[in-house]
Amino acid sequence: MTITSPVPSAASTDPGVFLSVEDLRVHFPTDDGLVKSVDGLTFDLRRGEILGIVGESGSGKSVTAQAILGLHKGSKAKISGHIWLDGQDLVPASEDDMRAVRGSEIAMIFQDPLSSLHPFYTIGNQISEAYRVHNKVSGRDARKRTIEMLEKVGIPNAAARYSDYPHQFSGGMRQRAMIAMALICEPKLLIADEPTTALDVTVQAQILELIKELRNELNSAVILITHDLGVVAETCDHVVVMYGGQAVEKGPVADLFDVPEMPYTWGLLSSMPRMDRVRQTRLTPIPGSPPSLIQVPKGCVFNPRCRFSDRVEGNRCFTVHPDLLPTAPGHEVRCHIDPEERRQILLTEIRPNL
Amino acid sequence: MIRFIIYRLLGAIVVIWIVSVVTFLIFQAVPLLSHTNPVYFYTGKVPFKPGSPQLKALTHRFGFDLPLYAQYWHYLSGILFGQTITDGVSVPIKCPAPCFGYSFRQNELVGTLIAQAVPVSLSLIVGSAILWLVGGVSVGTISGLRPGSAIDRIGMTGSLAAVSLPIFFTGPVLLLIFEYTLGWLPDVSYAPITQNPVQWLRSMILPWVSLAFLFAALYARLTRSNMLETMSEDYIRTARAKGLDRRTVVIKHGLRAALTPIVTIFGIDVGTLVGTTVITENVFNLRGLGFLTISSIQQQDLPIILGVTIVAAVALVVANFVVDILYAVVDPRVTV
Numbered sequence: 001m002t003i004t005s006p007v008p009s010a011a012s013t014d015p016g017v018f019l020s021v022e023d024l025r026v027h028f029p030t031d032d033g034l035v036k037s038v039d040g041l042t043f044d045l046r047r048g049e050i051l052g053i054v055g056e057s058g059s060g061k062s063v064t065a066q067a068i069l070g071l072h073k074g075s076k077a078k079i080s081g082h083i084w085l086d087g088q089d090l091v092p093a094s095e096d097d098m099r100a101v102r103g104s105e106i107a108m109i110f111q112d113p114l115s116s117l118h119p120f121y122t123i124g125n126q127i128s129e130a131y132r133v134h135n136k137v138s139g140r141d142a143r144k145r146t147i148e149m150l151e152k153v154g155i156p157n158a159a160a161r162y163s164d165y166p167h168q169f170s171g172g173m174r175q176r177a178m179i180a181m182a183l184i185c186e187p188k189l190l191i192a193d194e195p196t197t198a199l200d201v202t203v204q205a206q207i208l209e210l211i212k213e214l215r216n217e218l219n220s221a222v223i224l225i226t227h228d229l230g231v232v233a234e235t236c237d238h239v240v241v242m243y244g245g246q247a248v249e250k251g252p253v254a255d256l257f258d259v260p261e262m263p264y265t266w267g268l269l270s271s272m273p274r275m276d277r278v279r280q281t282r283l284t285p286i287p288g289s290p291p292s293l294i295q296v297p298k299g300c301v302f303n304p305r306c307r308f309s310d311r312v313e314g315n316r317c318f319t320v321h322p323d324l325l326p327t328a329p330g331h332e333v334r335c336h337i338d339p340e341e342r343r344q345i346l347l348t349e350i351r352p353n354l
Numbered sequence: 355m356i357r358f359i360i361y362r363l364l365g366a367i368v369v370i371w372i373v374s375v376v377t378f379l380i381f382q383a384v385p386l387l388s389h390t391n392p393v394y395f396y397t398g399k400v401p402f403k404p405g406s407p408q409l410k411a412l413t414h415r416f417g418f419d420l421p422l423y424a425q426y427w428h429y430l431s432g433i434l435f436g437q438t439i440t441d442g443v444s445v446p447i448k449c450p451a452p453c454f455g456y457s458f459r460q461n462e463l464v465g466t467l468i469a470q471a472v473p474v475s476l477s478l479i480v481g482s483a484i485l486w487l488v489g490g491v492s493v494g495t496i497s498g499l500r501p502g503s504a505i506d507r508i509g510m511t512g513s514l515a516a517v518s519l520p521i522f523f524t525g526p527v528l529l530l531i532f533e534y535t536l537g538w539l540p541d542v543s544y545a546p547i548t549q550n551p552v553q554w555l556r557s558m559i560l561p562w563v564s565l566a567f568l569f570a571a572l573y574a575r576l577t578r579s580n581m582l583e584t585m586s587e588d589y590i591r592t593a594r595a596k597g598l599d600r601r602t603v604v605i606k607h608g609l610r611a612a613l614t615p616i617v618t619i620f621g622i623d624v625g626t627l628v629g630t631t632v633i634t635e636n637v638f639n640l641r642g643l644g645f646l647t648i649s650s651i652q653q654q655d656l657p658i659i660l661g662v663t664i665v666a667a668v669a670l671v672v673a674n675f676v677v678d679i680l681y682a683v684v685d686p687r688v689t690v
Contacts, residue, residue, distance in 0.1 A: 069595055071591060100597065101597070102595055102596065102597035103596040110588060110592060115587065117592065118589040118607055130596040167687050178592075
């Protein structure tokens, strides 16, 4: 994770960076107005790293993932900014160019494996199809490779289950099959969009472990989209907290959990059950509801729900949009509250109740 | 799969049996309710005075004095095993299974009349079914992929127009244009495909088009809405995320799913059309099952009405059976 300049214009100079998203904006024109699903998102990712994107529903997580994969091409979405993948900008790329990248360079795992698998084709057929798009191989070789992949993701009796249909698989097995499909071409970037949300808790841990293992084996970069902070703590190296289509805080995972500085992050942490310590109080939900993406609040996006906006002089929370500014190495926060005061609030008011 | 087929087959047989009982009972009730001697519905007249010994003898000859179950068995066994029809005077007529009886008005076995009409009806229905399926699904798919576009509006307006125009309008208009004005089809009289395929095609093309026009419109709208729904499914997103080209995404992943419900409707539509293409047959002067039905109803020729009803019911049940089997093949989730 590097600190990028506010007005980036070219690919990141850091040679280790594999994916660099710069000032990404995804806007959807609708009858009600322009929906700013993602509004100026910037982050970097290296190979072998797992980046968590956290946020509530409608914060722009999935839209970001689909923009990286170019799935908005052909829709009415207006996309600006840059998505540098290994030096190549994917935003202006044509649908044909993106098609070559999808599945081979970037692969994706979706939230609900049952609805994401075609009900009328066998698991084997669907996975080997993903392999054959990008590799000129015979049907027999594709089948062999598919069975290998199914074994690798831990599906017992893979050869026999090759010709099973998705409805004959259990939820966890389906997600394993989705992972096999995503990884069959050994992608350099894997995007997992809430891969464990639809699964049993016992299966969740297995799936996350599997993603980590495969990351180690292929040295892929991974983006893990979730609203589950427990998953983030367990799996990710870096975290981007998204709110209202913007990154409100980013940093190494340890920083986010130890020294969070953005009131929204505090809210998320306060509303999360902890197994590692005894809570003094009940879980505190964040009051209010996510902002409208058509009429984004003036000033800070989080201001209608923020308990601390009175700590900023001159009503700036409601008039000036805060920048995402570094507060520690690799740790950036979008907040008007003075950094010293933020740390003070964290120590005295927030941490005791976490 | 075998169990599934046997199960459905048994169901189909039960349905056909019930249809045969019900139609039989209806045609028993008609003479009873209208206080007409059943002989009238078989011969077209009551030749003797009511209560006269001659009428009694005739009633006995037809078996109308037998108990209901015996009459039904006589009727059913005729269909199953055939029978010999005799009036005791002329040469007995052999009526092989399935025997639907004898029409005294037409002086012909009902089976023979139906056998003459079935090829005409099948030619009409099969040909137009292919036309409307291909046409309707193509228009619907193209429209469904680009909702709101000019091509979608043209397709949907066109199909609204087509669905609103009755066959007795489109049929004569087609005849007027292609037969009388342009003279492309000077002779459209029907010829069996086995005897003169070219003439058969010539006679069938306009009926096909006018019947298909109506159905294609419905299928276009249905395909469009199914396609719209399917293309927003998660598995379409997965297919795109794999890097498949648009053709494969649309046809292999989209259309396959969108067409599944259409299979059901298609089977039932085709089955229903057997015996009900009256207007098309009338407009184009085809002697199919629909024509036979209407003329026998007008003449109150009971044996033919009975026979045609059974044939139409069997057609619908068979179509349904085929659809069930096909559905199990198309949608793997159906088979248990």
